[in-house]
Amino acid sequence: MFLDQALPTFIAESRELLDAMESALLQFALAAPQEDTVNAVFRAAHTIKGSAGLFGLDHIVAFTHVVESVLDRVRDGTVTVAEPLVALLLSCADHMRALIDTTAAGQYEPDTASAATGAALLDRLQRHLPGALAAA
Numbered sequence: 001m002f003l004d005q006a007l008p009t010f011i012a013e014s015r016e017l018l019d020a021m022e023s024a025l026l027q028f029a030l031a032a033p034q035e036d037t038v039n040a041v042f043r044a045a046h047t048i049k050g051s052a053g054l055f056g057l058d059h060i061v062a063f064t065h066v067v068e069s070v071l072d073r074v075r076d077g078t079v080t081v082a083e084p085l086v087a088l089l090l091s092c093a094d095h096m097r098a099l100i101d102t103t104a105a106g107q108y109e110p111d112t113a114s115a116a117t118g119a120a121l122l123d124r125l126q127r128h129l130p131g132a133l134a135a136a
Contacts, residue, residue: 010051011104017044018097025093028086033074038081041089042071048096059110060099063118067092070128079128088124095121 021044024037045068052060067089073079095117102114110118 007055007103010055011100014048014051014100015097017048018093018100020044022090022093025086025090028081028089029083033081035075038071038075042068042075045071045096048100055103057099057103057108059115059118060096060103063092063099063122064096066122066125066129067096070125073128085128088121092121092125 021041024041024044027033027037045064049061049064049068052058052064070079070085070089074081074085079085095114098114098117099110102110
């Protein structure tokens with residue numbers, strides 16, 4: 001019962017985190033990302049992933065985990081931020097927002113179109129991950 005009551009809070013907080021994530025990613029496009037900005041983007045994805053897990057929203061957890069993994073590689077310096085990656089991460093934030101919006105509408109599993117969009121984005125994200133991590 002408690003989780004049902006907390007779901008609207010999760011949705012509102014996720015939307016706020018996605019707004020902050022998008023703003024930070026747009027800063028990446030203007031200048032070399034600063035460590036605190038990269039950490040803010042990572043924390044937004046990490047928080048959304050963890051909170052989605054509390055509600056059993058496994059499709060959000062799985063997608064966001066890969067986004068988070070790429071951002072972790074940005075944080076440790078093994079992936080450099082360039083315009084194509086910023087564009088990809090912005091598309092991922094848009095997809096995460098769509099997943100949150102469908103959850104808010106009472107749909108707790110992705111539809112065929114959403115699953116296809118997510119799969120295409122995951123394919124592009126995995127190019128930034130080492131083989132073993134990408135396979136996981």
